[in-house]
Amino acid sequence: MIPHGRPTFDIHDIARRAGVSPSTWRRRHHAAFAAAVRPLPGSERPIIYDAAQVDAHLAGEPLPTLPQGQHPDDLLTDAEAGAVAGLSASTIRSDAVTGTMDPGVERHGRRWWTRAAAEARAARPTEYKGRTVGAKDKAPRTRPDHRAAEVATELKRADEGQRAAVTADEIAEFYDVSVRTAERIIAKARTAASTS
Incomplete structure (x- = not known):
């Protein structure tokens, strides 16, 4: 999830911000950075970080806290939006x-949806809502x-x-x-006859 109104960086943006190449960043700085700065929840491929926390780390300052709670404009991954909407x-x-x-919107090479859009999808009438997460009806x-x-x-x-025997x-x-x-x-005919 990307909290509402928060700029974000992936590893290439962070390396640019630090003034080094991505390979140099990974080799020399990433281990210490990863120990100090946590990626945003739900971020995978690419892993993304809050820009304010990245800048604070690079400046040697204490990391600011991320906003708590939920906002309608928070950006969610497909899995997070699905959890809100009750869909896969x-x-x-x-x-x-x-x-x-x-x-949705594209950021860092993947698509994100606002929490409001996911909630609106959950509230949509069920003319066809798709198979819900965890559905057991495999018929x-x-x-x-x-x-x-x-x-x-x-x-x-x-x-x-x-009549004579039925043949294929x-x-x-x-x-x-x-x-x-x-x-x-x-x-199929034999199965239907045996169950009826």
């Missing part, structure tokens, strides 16, 4: 692309295959001796599908 990070990214959510979202019901009827007729070749020819697809239809 991938749904947040997808909604931003399709326009059902604020597109298929496809419609039942009408062919399986029709083949189940023919299988029942064959069991009763009213016959089903493949009738529905104009491959023999393997016909075998799947027969398997």
Whole structure:
């Protein structure tokens, strides 16, 4: 999370601020810096730091504290915005692309969303809200295959001796599908018949 109104630096910005190359910064200064200055919560790839804390460290001054609490203009990662909205990070990214959510802003090579946008997404009516985080419903979202019901009827007729045995070749020819697809239809029909 990037607190509202706080400038931020990644490792390249910090090296520039210190007047050295990124490789020199990593080799000579980063270990001491990382021991003194904590990255902003939730920052990964790239790891980012509060600019005021970076400047204070480089000047040898005490680090200022970060603002506490939540503000509507705090910038959140996709995972953080998803936690606020009750959705997965991938749904947040997808909604931003399709326009059902604020597109966010880009900083340090990744996209961020305001807390207000995430809260607005959580309050949106559930016409289709995406799979919620931790959802346990793994049921298929496809419609039942009408062919399986029709083949189940023919299988029942064959069991009763009213017709010859149902074969995959016959089903493949009738529905104009491959023999393997016909075998799947027969398997579905048998499963449906055994559960009904």
